[in-house]
Amino acid sequence: MRVPLSWLREYVDLPATETGRDVQAKLISAGLEVETVEQLGAGLTGPLVVGKVLTIEELTEFKKPIRFCTVDVGRANGTGEPQEIICGARNFAAGDKVVVALPGAVLPGDFRIAERKTYGRVSRGMICSGDELGMGDDGTHGIIVLPPELEIGIDATKLLELYDEVLDIAVTPDRGYCLSMRGVAREAATAYGLPLRDPALLDVPAPNSYGYPVRITDPIGCDRFTARTVVGLEPEARSPIWLRRRLQKAGMRPISLAVDVTNYVMLELGQPLHAYDRSRLEGPIGVRLAEAGEKITTLDGAVRVLDAADLVITDNRGPIGIAGVMGGAHTEIADPESDPETGVVTGTAEVVIEAAHFDAISIARTARRHKLASEASKRFERGVDPQAAAAAAQRCVDLLVLLAGGTAEAGVTEVSAPSAPRTITLPANHPDKVAGVDYGRETVVRRLQEVGCDVYGQDELVVTVPSWRPDLNEPNDLAEEVIRLEGYENLPSTLPKPPAGRGLTERQRVHRRVGRALAGAGYVEALNYPFIGEQALDNLGLDADDARRRLVKLVNPLSDEEPALRTTLLPGLLGALRRNDSRGSHDLALFETGLVFRPEGQPGVAVRLPVDRRPSDEEIAEVNAVLPAQPRRAAVVLAGAREQAGWWGKGHPSDWADAIEAGRTVAAEAGVELIISADQHAPWHPGRCAAFHVEVDGEKVLVGHAGELHPRVVKAFGLPARACAMEIDLDLLEKANEGPVKAPRISSFPVATQDVALVVAADVPAADVQAALSEGAGELLESVRLFDVYTGDQLGEGTKSLAYALKFRAEDRTLTVDEATAARDAAVALASERTGAVLRGA
Known part of the structure; x- marks a missing residue:
């Protein structure tokens, strides 16, 4: 979230001496991640003024179009005479108002403006574009054409608000309310101890039956929908400079007045809105789940096939928008068009404003399913204030009436599902216990009220959570808010007092000995993510009924290509081998020790353990019962030379025997002797594969395999030829060990x-x-x-x-x-x- 400091000051009376760096420090201490403070206008100095283009002479004798212009800048040049300027841009005409940099000005990038002779004429200044002034993307990339009513010669730096500071805040998923000026202003007001002018405190008319009809058939996916209508919009109306500049500073591109207003209100209040051209709507607006296979053309021009779990906005024709993600092209606001013969401007004159509240999980899944992240979906999936919808719609209506000459219709549509305020009960000293600090009841109550909570009670507090904080659900959430506002830096540093332990377990000792032994044998440890996908198992050449194909899939994976937990260490190691080989390291010996995940029986759902007390033995047993088996394994991969050639003699390439020897090394550290036999097992070469067995309670148990990889596996992973690998189960080796590792006997007699x-x-x-x-x-x-x-x-x-x-x-x-x-x-x-x-x- 990009927060212009000048905009933030509208809601909080920050001290005039406070810089962006000062505000950054305050917000960071309050728990926000303010990554940078951008200095807009750095390196820009005037004179930069408004000018009127008087004449344009086309110079045709050059390879590219060049224009010789005279521009009236008033008395800004000291003479009052027209300024002569050479310009190559063509998106302006005589009579237009433009931004002129006069000689002596310095533009961003240390670009100095001076009189100079070029194209056979003398140019005394420059007609500026937004890019040249560092204004950001305005969608035109051409000369700035200003409104005609502006006075000639006035300072353009103030007009265009070129000097400002912008805070760039990385908003975490639990702080979605800070994806708005309102939310950040609330944090700033609390940090400085100043009052907040809440932009959502507006007079909103009561709902009535005259508004645009709305029908909601999925009240779980959409629990609130407000619709307002504005008519009589002037098609030629453009967004004023202040509005365009605020959008640009916030990182958004101005498009058209109606769209710019909805984006502005979204940035201001955090409530995404959508504007429909009423002339393109057919029948009531509806909200329902899509039918599998339905199609919609979204505003980006793409035709998307909908899933049955997608929430859509509809009219009588079918879907007209993907709820909370992106609108449809059929009802978008039309760009103004001017008739070349009559000069009459046509465009959208009537709009229906939508301000709705959608289920966060549904929107997040839809956005991910269609790979369509938008500013709206980013806010909905983090949680939007449901109580702000009516105020956001009213703010949008007010701006359209003010800026486009429209008229707000009396009809107000509001469809909402009944809901009760969320309350949390917590002891008044609970934050004290969590932080180890004696805050006291008064401090706890005051801080919770600053968050926006209503607090009642004495020793036992009943806290009503504000509608814009869906992340506050438990007593510990409230305790965190108190600690955050009191300052993490004020928490005392205390050493934990753990009970006396008994050292490492045998399993831990074996694990560490194995790592040290492999490192001593010349292997380099490579730590890989414990995730895997079906493609990796296909590349390993595993049969359809192979136990390693039974995967534990994650509900919310980091990558759609690797949605499951690994059942073998080899894919991660082979990927590391390929990367290092492709970057010039050809003689490689890598190892990894870690857990693999093997589901057993029917999958289950784990219970949610409490965080305010130690779980009971029954609760822990219930969780463990649905967990997959997690054996600890060790694996190695080799390629290239195992021993380098040199003056000492010939080297030797790594081969299947080295992989088997790695297995022996691991087993020796566990105090176990391997029984080695030939085998055929994917992903190894059928003629160069060894199976490892050990004796456990008098029975031979398979513990691993080693050898040269199958050529098809080598090709599928893009590995060096004749790469080798080994994988072995450390837990089974530990079981096979009948006692402590015995020291070798030393005899003084000859052999x-x-x-x-x-x-x-x-x-x-x-x-x-x-x-x-x-x-x-x-x-x-x-x-x-x-x-x-x-x-x-x-x-x-x-x-x-x-x-x-x-x-x-x-x-x-x-x-x-x-x-x-x-x-x-x-x-x-x-x-x-x-x-x-x-x-x-x-």
């Missing part, structure tokens, strides 16, 4: 190493062979490591050779060769029995 090369069938997993070797070797085995895999003609088709290094060590003695050999032979024997392994060369 005995035995190598074995076993020939097995090509489809036998190396992990099965290694498991058999570990079990068969007995307690003397310290470690077993696969260091070579060989396939070739020497072995025969369908076989492979697996070479393992077995290390043996005893805690109390040096092993003999016979002991180490016996342990090795026992290991080979069990591997042969279980997997059909044969010693190579045997």
Whole structure:
């Protein structure tokens, strides 16, 4: 909301010495987000005067149209002689009043005006456009043509109100009343302790049966509708300069008098209005829900297909506007047109003014559904004062009568649903308890009254909430208002006193150890939003019945493309991988730990927990019962080189083995050993995918997957070729851990190493062979490591050779060769029995 300081002073008698910066500080202390203070007219100095164009000579000998003009500026030039000016614009004629910058003037951007010879003539000044004076968009982008009644030679800087300060306020959703001069003025009056001249305090005639007929069939969507009619408007009437300038300063473009007046009143009172050309209306105005598939052409010229949940304004022909969002083209105010032969100006002469109150949620959903945000919808969806509709309609009528020579018809239509004032009961000391400050009853009552509340009672206050504050619904809302007006900066700083704790839980410790281990292994943590869309799941190549396609969708998502909570960490990480690769970082290893959301059973609706006390165990259990499962997971993605090449030797590209090793690293931090086997699981390559299992209570449980991504997935996400990934469930790893992580044994006796090369069938997993070797070797085995895999003609088709290094060590003695050999032979024997392994060369 852009608030011109000169306009704000109409409602609050701010001290004359107060600058925009001073007002900004006051409003910020009251809780408003005043982002900037714009200095209008900065760098602009006169002389800038009103002039009358006397003659125009067209200079045709140049490539572009040039006009040599003489302009009467009165005595402003010191001589009274006409001023000679070269100008290229063509939207003015002889006899028009224009704005003239005389030599010595400086325009915004340090553009200095001086006499100069150009196009073979001497130009002594400049005829100005609105852009050149920094006035903002007036819809013409041409020379300013002033009303003919203005006096020649007067100061144009005051006439055009070029010097001003504009506060730019970011209005939060709960402060919709500040999307109006009335609302901001109320805050300023409270901040300065000054009285407010409320522009909504107008004499409004009582409703009667003579007004334009209105029929409301959806009283929930529209609980109030006021209609007023003004006739006899002069089609040639234009918005006065003061009105146009206020609209421009507030960031709106002047259009026509009737439209400008409705926009002006909306900015002033916060009540959106709409003006209909009565000659284009057919029958009563109606308010109803649209029929699915109905169409309407809105004021922006677009044809829109309506939804059954859209609230529409109608006449006998059908929809003539999308309620609270945008009007229809069929009944818009006609632009004035002049007959070239007779000179008679025609246009809208009779208007019907609509001032209605619509349901905030309905308008917000309609605006989002049609991607049609407007000044009206922005206000309605934040909450508009329903009691201001009649005053806004009256203010609009008064301005049209004053500025367009119209006549207000006696008929006043007001259709409203019965409603009772909203009241809230709160203890008088409730704000004291919330803030930890002793405000006292008198301060609480005074501050609530400044907000606009009516307050009754002593120890227990009954507060009637003002109609313009739909955000005040609970005692804590009222407490916040008291704290805000008393000053957040006056709240004392106190350290919380939490009860003594017991440190981190095992789940938290595992989570932190995993993050440190992956970072130590060269991975960089990437934190991503926990949202996902169907397109990401399609890109992962998931089957239609895949459990990861069961999503928990958000009622109000940040993005329509990602309306659900993630069921896997991979889409976010793959998106980060793509972004970094596209920006020149090609050797990447990223990781993330976090929650995924897996719905179980039938979805439910969570109860609303109280905020004034601790929820009961039953209430907490009821909320937990409808929450989805939220397992904690870890995931990595890799692309490019895992080890760089250099003088030390060749590097090596990241591959499926690195992704599997990341899984082992995570499991080791949880004190668990993975059982690794080949698998086929989206989004991994069917021939380069490993499944991770662990033993929990004697049963093998799947905890994750790793490997190289499927080429179709790589293409769908735009990833580097042969990108790899791993994802593992940390909660299941924690369950598999039978106790604290044991420290490694350290022995002072030497190690005995035995190598074995076993020939097995090509489809036998190396992990099965290694498991058999570990079990068969007995307690003397310290470690077993696969260091070579060989396939070739020497072995025969369908076989492979697996070479393992077995290390043996005893805690109390040096092993003999016979002991180490016996342990090795026992290991080979069990591997042969279980997997059909044969010693190579045997």
